[in-house]
Amino acid sequence: xxxxxxxxxxxxxxxxxxxxxxxxxxxxxxxxxxxxxxxxxxxxxxxxxxxxxxxxxxxxxxxxxxxxxxxxxxxxxxxxxxxxxxxxxxxxxxxxxxxxxxxxxxxxxxxxxxxxxxxxxxxxxxxxxxxxxxxxxxxxxxxxxxxxxxxxxxxxxxxxxxxxxxxxxxxxxxxxxxxxxxxxxxxxxxxxxxxxxxxxxxxxxxxxxxxxxxxxxxxxxxxxxxxxxxxxxxxxxxxxxxxxxxxxxxxxxxxxxxxxxxxxxxxxxxxxxxxxxxxxxxxxxxxxxxxxxxxxxxxxxxxxxxxxx
Amino acid sequence: xxxxxxxxxxxxxxxxxxxxxxxxxxxxxxxxxxxxxxxxxxxxxxxxxxxxxxxxxxxxxxxxxxxxxxxxxxxxxxxxxxxxxxxxxxxxxxxxxxxxxxxxxxxxxxxxxxxxxxxxxxxxxxxxxxxxxxxxxxxxxxxxxxxxxxxxxxxxxxxxxxxxxxxxxxxxxxxxxxxxxxxxxxxxxxxxxxxxxxxxxxxxxxxxxxxxxxxxxxxxxxxxxxxxxxxxxxxxxxxxxxxxxxxxx
Numbered sequence: 001x002x003x004x005x006x007x008x009x010x011x012x013x014x015x016x017x018x019x020x021x022x023x024x025x026x027x028x029x030x031x032x033x034x035x036x037x038x039x040x041x042x043x044x045x046x047x048x049x050x051x052x053x054x055x056x057x058x059x060x061x062x063x064x065x066x067x068x069x070x071x072x073x074x075x076x077x078x079x080x081x082x083x084x085x086x087x088x089x090x091x092x093x094x095x096x097x098x099x100x101x102x103x104x105x106x107x108x109x110x111x112x113x114x115x116x117x118x119x120x121x122x123x124x125x126x127x128x129x130x131x132x133x134x135x136x137x138x139x140x141x142x143x144x145x146x147x148x149x150x151x152x153x154x155x156x157x158x159x160x161x162x163x164x165x166x167x168x169x170x171x172x173x174x175x176x177x178x179x180x181x182x183x184x185x186x187x188x189x190x191x192x193x194x195x196x197x198x199x200x201x202x203x204x205x206x207x208x209x210x211x212x213x214x215x216x217x218x219x220x221x222x223x224x225x226x227x228x229x230x231x232x233x234x235x236x237x238x239x240x241x242x243x244x245x246x247x248x249x250x251x252x253x254x255x256x257x258x259x260x261x262x263x264x265x266x267x268x269x270x271x272x273x274x275x276x277x278x279x280x281x282x283x284x285x286x287x288x289x290x291x292x293x294x295x296x297x298x299x300x301x302x303x304x305x306x307x308x309x
Numbered sequence: 310x311x312x313x314x315x316x317x318x319x320x321x322x323x324x325x326x327x328x329x330x331x332x333x334x335x336x337x338x339x340x341x342x343x344x345x346x347x348x349x350x351x352x353x354x355x356x357x358x359x360x361x362x363x364x365x366x367x368x369x370x371x372x373x374x375x376x377x378x379x380x381x382x383x384x385x386x387x388x389x390x391x392x393x394x395x396x397x398x399x400x401x402x403x404x405x406x407x408x409x410x411x412x413x414x415x416x417x418x419x420x421x422x423x424x425x426x427x428x429x430x431x432x433x434x435x436x437x438x439x440x441x442x443x444x445x446x447x448x449x450x451x452x453x454x455x456x457x458x459x460x461x462x463x464x465x466x467x468x469x470x471x472x473x474x475x476x477x478x479x480x481x482x483x484x485x486x487x488x489x490x491x492x493x494x495x496x497x498x499x500x501x502x503x504x505x506x507x508x509x510x511x512x513x514x515x516x517x518x519x520x521x522x523x524x525x526x527x528x529x530x531x532x533x534x535x536x537x538x539x540x541x542x543x544x545x546x547x548x549x550x551x552x553x554x555x556x557x558x
Contacts, residue, residue, distance in 0.1 A: 011364070014367065014370075015363055017370065018363075018366075018367055018369050018370055021369050021370065021372075021373070022369055025369075051359070051360065051363070052363060055359075055360035055363060056360065059353075059356075060353040060354070060356040060357040060360070061349060061352055061353045061356060062356065063355075063356030063357065063359060063360050064351075064352030064353050064354070064355040064356030064357075064359070065352055065356070066356070067334075067355055067356060067359050068334070068352065068355075071330055071331060071334050074328060074330050074331065075328075075331055086380065087380045087381070089543055089544065091382075092379075092380070092381070092382040092384070092385050093382065093385050094382070095380075095381040095382035095385075096381075096382030096383075096385035096386040096388075096389060097382075097389075099381060099382065099386070100386070101386065101390065103378055103381060103382060103383050103386050104383075104386070104430070106374055106378055107374075107375075107378060107383070107425075107426075107429040107430050108430075110371060110374065110425045111422075111425050111426055114425065115413060115416075119416060126364055126367060129367060129370060129371070129421060129425070130367070130370055133370040133371045133373075133374055136371075136374045137373055137374045137377070140374050140377050140378055141377065143381075144377055144378070144380070144381040146377050146380065146381065150377065150380070151373040151374070151376060151377040152373055153376075154372075154373060154375075154376025154377050154379065154380050155369070155372035155373035155375075155376045156372075156376075157376055158372045158375060158376050159369060159372055162368075164328070164330050165329075165330075166366060166368075166369075167330070167359075167366065168329060168330055168333070169362070169365040169366060170358075170359045170362045170363065170365055170366055171330060171333050171334070171337075171355070171359065172333055173358050173359070173361075173362040173365065174337065174354065174355045174356075174357075174358035174359050174362070175315075175319075175333050175336055175337045175340070176358075177354055177357070177358035178315070178337045178340050178341050178351065178354050178355070178358075179315065179316075179340060181341070181344065181346065181354060182312045182315070182340045182341065182343065182344030182346075183312060183344065184312055184313060184315070184316070184340065187310075187312065187313065188313075218316060222477070223476070223477070223480050226480060226481065226484060227480075227484045227487075230484055230485075230488070231484070231487075231488055235485075235488045235490070239490060246485045246490040246492050247485075247492040247493060247496040247497045247500065248500050250481040250484075250485055250492060250497060251470055251477075251478065251481060251497045251498075251500045251501050252500055252504065254470065254477050254480075254481055255466075255467065255470065255501065255504045258466040258467065261462075261466065262459070262462060262463070262466065265323060265329065266319075268329075269365045269366075270423075270462050270465075271462075272329070273368075273423070274423045274427070274454075274458040274461075275458075277368070277423060277424065277427075277428055278427070278428060278432055278454040278457070278458060279454075280450070280451045280454050280455065281447050281448070281451055282448075282451045282455070285451045285452075285454065285455040286454075286455050286458045286459055286462075288455060289452070289455035289456045289458070289459040290459040290462065290463070292515065293459065293463060293508075293511055293512060293515055296511050297467070297504070297507065297508055297511060300504065300507045300511070301504055304503050304504060304507075308500065
C-alpha cells in the first residue's frame with residue numbers, strides 16, 4: 001500500500017482528489033430523499049469516482065465496462081436533481097451586502113494560485129488547479145462561515161446541472177481513438193489529397209488549412225488531425241513539392257485546426273460542457289457564438305500561410 | 310469506405326437530437342465493428358482512452374468553491390460592482406478577459422478558465438452589464454453566456470502556441486521529424502504571433518458589434534414584457550406566463 005503511494009505521480013493525487021469529491025457527491029445523492037433519481041444519480045457519480053480513483057490500476061476492459069454502465073444509466077434516464085438546501089434570493093442579496101467584494105477573493109485565488117504553481121514550479125497547472133481549489137475552498141469557508149458539508153451540496157447542485165455532459169469530453173476522446181484504430185484518418189486524408197491540384201500553391205494552402213479545420217471537426221481534436229493532414233498534404237505537396245518551410249506551415253496549420261475546434265460539438269469540453277456549466281438552454285449556443293470568429297480566423301490563417309510561404 | 314459509417318452515425322444521431330452520449334457510444338461501436346474489432350477490443354479501447362483523458366474533467370475540483378460563493382451572493386455582488394462602474398459593458402469585460410487569457414496561456418498556464426473564471430466572474434459580470442437591473446430573457450442570457458465562453462476558448466486556442474513548450478508545438482516538431490524535417494521550437498513560436506494578434510483584433514471588433522446587437526435583444530425583451538408575452542420570475546429572468554405558473558423554470 002505504502003509502496004503504491006510512493007509510485008504515484010503528482011497527477012495521480014489530483015485524480016484521487018477528484019475521485020474522492022465525486023464519491024462524496026455520490027453518497028450525498030444516495031441519502032437525498034428529495035432526489036427524483038437518487039439511486040441512478042448516486043451510482044453514476046460513484047462509477048465516475050471509481051474511474052478516477054482506480055482507473056490507472058484496473059484493466060482497460062473493466063474501465064470500458066464502467067463507461068458502458070454509466071451510459072446505461074443515461075439511456076434509462078436515471079439521472080436527476082435533488083435537494084441541495086439552496087439559499088433564498090433574499091439571503092443572497094443580504095450576503096452580497098454583508099460580505100462585500102471580499103467574496104471575489106476565493107474566485108481570484110483559484111486563477112492566481114494555479115498560475116503561480118503552473119509558472120514557478122514543476123508540478124504543472126493541473127496539480128496547481130487542485131491545490132488552488134483546496135486553498136480557495138478553505139478561504140471561502142472562512143469568509144462565508146458556511147459548513148463544509150454545505151459546500152459539497154452546492155458542488156453537487158452544479159454537477160447535477162452539468163449531468164451526463166461531464167463525461168462527454170472523455171468519451172469523445174475515446175471515439176477519436178477508435179477512429180484512429182479503424183484508419184478513418186488515413187482514408188479521409190487520402191481522399192482530400194486526391195482532389196487537390198499539385199501545381200497550384202494557393203489551392204494547396206487552402207486545401208491544407210480547410211482540411212485541418214474540417215478533419216479537426218470530425219475528430220474533435222486538432223492534434224489528431226495534424227499528423228494525418230500534414231503527412232497527406234502539408235509535407236508532400238508544400239514542403240517537398242514547393243519548398244515551403246516546415247517551421248512556417250506547421251504552426252499555422254495547427255491554428256487552422258483550432259478554428260475547426262471552435263465549430264464542432266465533437267470538442268465537447270470546450271463547446272458543450274460550458275453550455276451545461278453556464279446553464280444555457282441552447283445546446284449549440286457556444287458554437288454559434290464562435291462560428292463567425294472561427295471563419296474569419298480560418299481565412300486569415302490561409303492568407304498568412306500563403307504570405308509567409 | 311465502410312469505416313466512415315461511424316461518422317454518419319454521429320451526424321445523423323446529433324441531427325435527430327438523440328442524447329449525444331449515446332450517439333457517441335453507438336458511433337464508437339459501429340466504427341470498431343466495421344474495422345473488424347471485437348466487442349471486447351472496442352470496450353477496451355473506450356476504457357483505455359477514457360482513463361487516459363481524465364485530465365479533461367478536473368472541473369469537479371472547483372465546484373464546491375464556486376457553489377459556496379454563489380450561495381453567499383457572488384452573482385448579486387457582481388451586479389452591485391458592475392452597476393457602480395458606468396463604463397462597464399459586456400464587450401469591454403470580454404476584451405479585458407481575452408487579453409488576460411491570451412497572455413497567461415502564452416506564459417504556459419493552461420487553466421480551466423471556463424470553470425475557474427467564466428462561470429463565477431465573467432459571465433455574471435457581463436450579464437449584469439447588459440441587463441443594468443432590467444429583467445432579460447433566457448435567450449438573451451444564452452447569447453451573453455455563449456460569447457463569454459467563446460472568449461475563453463479563443464484566448465486559449467490563439468494564445469497557447471506562443472508558449473515555447475506548448476503541447477501543440479511539441480507535436481508539430483514530433484510529426485515533422487517523423488517525416489524527415491528538423492524544425493526549431495524558437496522558429497515556430499514566431500509564426501503563431503500574427504494569428505494571435507489577428508484573433509485579438511477580430512474579437513474586439515466582434516465585441517463592439519455584440520454590445521450593439523445585445524441591446525437590441527434586450528429591447529425586444531422589454532417589448533415582449535410590455536405586451537405581456539413575457540413576465541419576470543423571482544430570479545429576474547423573463548419567462549412566459551405558462552412557465553412562471555409551472556415554477557419559473
